[in-house]
Amino acid sequence: MNKLKSVETRYMEERGKFFHDLKNLDRRSFLKVSAAAMGAAVASGVMPSHSFQSISVAQGSAAFRFAYISDSHLYEKKINDRFVRSLLRAVEDVNNLDAQPDFVFYGGDLAQLGQPKELELGAQILKDVKAPIKMMVGEHDWYFDMGQKWRDLFGKPTYSWDYKGIHFVTLNSVVERDFWTRRGLTPMERMMTVAGLDNGVQSPFSVGQEQRQWLRKDLAAYSDETPLIVFSHSPLYKLYKKWNFWTDDADEVQAILKRFKQVVVIHGHTHQLLTNRIGNIHFHGMLSTAWPWPYAPEGMPELTVEMNRPDPFNPNDGCGDGQVHVHADGLVDKVYSLWNRGPITVSKAYTASWGRQSVPPKPNRASY
């Protein structure tokens, strides 16, 4: 795998070497080299000039850090190689992190149409991740064979673990009511229906009775003081039903989480910078490696500072991966490592102060 380096990787390697070499120069030569290199890179159109900024993010008082990759929507390589290259890029990103993250979380929708070959390709690529990896399922992984292949490859979709004083939970929040039997849909037709974000024939997502029961049991042993980090593919709140930016039984799930003093929910599916807080539950979205989604036309959470509308002329713009810096109290700084842009951090201080402090920079190309 990975014998072919993407354009981006080659660029990053050259850039890394350039900055490394810089350390060994005196100031005058520095200015010369720097100007020349920057001029060349900008002229060649590889990068806009403003991207020559520091991409190191202060880790501050964080206790530990994990990285995330999400929503790669892989087709088989012979059908579409672009999404494959994007996932390769994300894997290189997390492998290149200065200090390795404690683990890498994969946020769901590894496949586009739940095909065994798509999932196998994804699993193969993710094998190259150096840090331990945790997997979550998305609707695109599930509705061709109802999760059979995904479970064969990655195990149970619902599980929990303890790490450095935090209790982590991963849910399958994309459970849909059976809309296919009555319509006599084939597995592929069912998958195609679910794969359309704006397809109104499918049912809303939910966590479902069974998993809520499991969650209640799983949490029973933990005191209200235990910091909790929950992963769900869809946001565990009700944002915009028509695109399933939504979990139908979100209120019931939130009620189970409510007694805990610090809860962070990290979700995929929305392919954008998205922030919300309901009571003690702080919600953060994840970026996609494949494509960005527009913002919902209504119902946006007040705390969300939108990311700039993506550049249609750059297929990687608005995509990316990121990191989560976990503090000892369980709250997090959420880093959105946007490709072709500077990273944006939504800090613990921002959600803890209900948006009064550490406000992330506002977009200059807001959605409308």
Add this chain to the structure above:
Amino acid sequence: MRRISIVSQVGFVLLYIACVSMATILAGCSEQVELTTCDGTGKATVAKNATGQVLADGLMDQWKRDHPDRDWVTEEKERHELKPPADNSALLEGGQAEGHTYGQHDRRDLLLWARETEKFALEGSRIFHSGELLGSTVAVSCDMCHPHAANTHPETYPKFQSQLGRVVLLRDMVNWCIEHPVRGKRLEADDPAMRALEAYILAQRSGAVMNYGKH
């Protein structure tokens, strides 16, 4: 593009019902009868002693199997929500229509306009949501990045697209997205597929204020 209009589809169905009664008589007393559907394109086999209703259902089911597209308007609308066209009911009000030959419309006209206009936009919706109909070589369709045509902003054209170095119209950006993210072949301005795509994108932005040049 589809050629069978709704009206002719309804015609077909009526024809079938007429033909069912004939078929019932013809079924006679053999064990199984094979019936040719009235358009001559399909065959249905039914038990010899089938009642009229069973026979009618059998023929209708066969016709439906032969014409999976028969209900495409209803189905497309159910799959992909479309904003409704403008309400013209005010045209039916007021007293000056008396003696004025222009603009004499009744409820049926309004219904026809609404249906036909919606159908035009829905054809665009089908193309917008299908990599196959778009001729994508990478299985990508517009809805993957523009659900319900979000972020297509037809009201902002014409505008200067600096990446293209000139002022462009909506169809130029549609073509750009067809050639690049979708990796298909660009469409002529009067291509039925382009007209349908424009119809859908404009319909979905109903109510937005025209604002040419906005970025």
